[in-house]
Amino acid sequence: MLRIAVFCLLSCLLYNTAATAQNGLIKGRVYDALTNEPIPFANVVIQGTSTGATTDIDGMYLLQNLQPGLYNLQVSYVGYKTAMLYDNQVSNARPLTLNIALEAAVEELKAVEVRADPFSKSEEAPVSLRSIGVNEIKRSPGGNRDISRVVQSLPGVASTASFRNDILIRGGAPSENRFYIDGIEIPVINHFATQGSSGGPVGMINVDFIREVDFYSGAFPANRGNSLSSVFDFTYRDANKDRLFFTATLGASDVGLTMEGPMGKKTSFIFSARRSYLQFLFKALQLPFLPTYNDFQFNVKHNINAKNSLQVLGIGAIDQFKLNLDANETKQQKYLLNNLPVNQQWNYTTGIKYTHFGKNNYTNVIVSRSHLNNSTVKYANNDESSENNLIIDYNSQEIENKLRIENIARWKGFKILAGVNYELATYTNNTYNKIALKDSVLLIDYNAKLNVHKWGAFAQISKGFLNDKLMLSAGLRTDANNYSKEMRNVLKQLSPRISASYALLPGVNANFNTGIYYQLPPYTALGFQQNGQFVNKLNQLTYIRCSHFVAGLEWDTRQNSRITLEGFYKNYSHYPFSVTDSISLANLGADFGVVGDEEVTSTSKGHTYGAELLLQQKLYKGFYGIVAYTLSWSRFADKNGNFIPSSWDTRHIVNLTGGKKFRRNWELGLRWRFSTGIPYTPVDVANSSLIPVWDVTGFGLPDYNRLNTERTALFHNLDVRLDKKWFFKRWNLNLFVDIQNIYNFENEGPPFLDVVRDEAGNPVPDANNPGSYQTYLLQNVNGNLLPNIGAVVEF
Secondary structure (H helix, E strand, C coil), X not given: CHHHHHHHHHHXXXXXXXXXXXXXXXXXXXXXXXXXXXXXXXXXXXCCCCCEEECCCCCEEEEEEECCEEEEEEXXXXXXXXXXXXEEEECCCCCEECCEEECECCCCCCCCCECCCCCCCCCCCCCCEEEEEHHHHHCCCCCCCCHHHHHHHCCCXXXXXXXXXCCEXXXXXXXXXXXXXXXXXXXXXXXXXXXXXXXXXXXXXXXXHEEEEXXXXXXXXXXXXXXXXXXXXXXXXCCCCCCCEEEEEECCCEEEEEEEEECCCCEEEEEEEEEECHHHHHHHCCCCEEEEEEEEEEEEEEEEECCEEEEEEEEEXXXXXXXXXXXXXXXXXXXXXXXXXEEEEEEEEEEEEEEEECCCEEEEEEEEEEEEEEEEEEEHHHCCCCHHHEEEEEEEEEEEEEEEEEEEXXXXXXXXXXXXXXXXXXXXXXXXXXXXXXXXXXXXXXEEEEEEEEEEEEEEEEEEECCCCEEEEEEEEEEEECCCHHHHCHHHHEEEEEEEEEEEECCEEEEEEEEEEEECCCHHHHCCEECCEEHHHHCCCCCEEEEEEEEEEEEECCCCEEEEEEXXXXXXXEEEEECCCCCEHHHCCCCCCECCCCCEEEEXXXXXXXXXXXEEEEEECCEEEEEEEEEEEEEEECCCCCEEECCCCCCEEEEEEEEEECHHHEEEEEEEEEECXXXXXXXXXXXXXXXXXXXXXXXXXXXXXHCCCEECCCEEEEEEEEEEEEECCCCEEEEEEEEECCCCCCEECCCEEEECECCCCCECECCCCCCEECXXXXXXXXXXXXXXXXXXXXC
């Protein structure tokens, strides 16, 4: 409570010094989304007020003399769809630049102003699309300015009851998600990422770069491939071109600095760096592991001329995970020290996007390079004095060089998207790994290098009918590569999709989408070797296939709110199936380590289905909130061909998120989450207790003959966040208190198996069971009250 007391004291001290002048301003440019031509005489109005401006001949506008705070903007012009921009933060210290692209109405010849749709919806994705603004991310209770945590408030999204960022969409695995920043794919968005999946404990993307995020849980556009469960499209904001500005952030686990400004008349930039200090805190708390993470980001935009622009961006991280061998007192500390490896990881993505605007179209040419390096070492009893103690020595790299060319055009009321893509991927793996099997130990020792050439093509066409009451969209893409004969055939990966939306009443729509989507198995599986051969190539490993069916109703009100009800069904086939463990890889990916580095076959099947209810209120008269409920089933076939609950079969999920803005720039937010337990596989105690097995693994092996036959207890917690902002003449200050799990709910997870040890710390043999150690189950409890006070300074 000391942190909260300090927060309140600072609030009182700063209260009388805050600037009260109304010097805030919003400025920018309104332009045609396809041609980049300025739109003169467009109306830019602050919602709910008479304050507004009209763009000049160059499409420029200026709203000035604004009191600091959050504003919703409505932008309209005859023949264009009206745009709504929510939660735009205005301050005295710096101008807010909002460049706004308007899309032409489908019925172009009708000189009418199209009613504003308060929520993102496109012809291609009338269902399963949610848009999240930057201030929604920043103020989310328990979100820690991390999009992976914020999105957990939306329907269809489940998470593991731990400190990780694994995103489970509609019963799918965390490996089934893809991420893009301004059209450039970012394979890794989390620190200490699980290779072969997408999760990790801390997000990498700096929220200060973001303008908004489009989250697709279905109805993927044709130019977004290699995904089965979700696509995240991040849009970076435009940097301020007036002068150099800085943002310093101090949080519970890290400190960061962001700078932005002009680089000439036509160029602007944003750059940031962040470093954690968790290692010092964890050492003081006597935790057995010491993580350190660093990340760096930049974004440069250059306007060559009115018809051509260039964008260069980059994101990277350096992560180190060491053991604190001095924290070796409690049973939990000893267990973790005996099991956790030493891990080092770094990654980066750099990309260039060139955009050319034509008469009724624009073309993107996108080139990028991504590189992941992942190293793991573990010695028995953490004794590095002898190589005989080495259990695992793993080093792997994934390098991707990508090219995508796409054209978006409008012609006689049709919206047409078409393009091609090419990729050269290189995967290397140097592995020495002792794996305990039933009654034996398997040594995997190989060095591999794999080059994969990948190519694809896509197209999508959309149009409105019946005076735009009916919107139809049809798309097709195909992907192939040279890994094998099966994957080389483009006809075997044809990926059609169809969307439809019909206006039953003003603001009420019936929406539908169906499609077939493909995803390449992880490189860890493609590049796995035995006896010098890529054994999974011999097993005819192929693309994972998933068919989607989604239908729903949507009611958009005129008070920035909506209600949606959607039902979904997903049918999986050709999922990789572990030969060693006889389980589908669809059950893996929500833990540290590597997924897929083993022999597999493309024989697993599964299906997920359910319904989602969403009540969402965007900022309106100081209130905002989300009520989300998901009912779902996720089932995959076991080794006997029986469909059983997968590891992501979270039956009921409830999320309640809301907040209120008060006078004098105070804001209070709450988030309550509830979910029923998820399945897990109990430990094979007899096999795990065998002396040769335990000496290699040091932990309990799952009994896959009882795959997912147990469930964790239900989970719920309440996060609370309080913000206070001060707007001075030349700088801004935001202090916040964020308390996660405020009523200290403890969630009991699957128990750990550990051995009984003597006073010297050595495992004790079981006298009643020769050849085995004495073992016991160690309670696994997650959940602590986590108070956090932080500060954001803009100057």
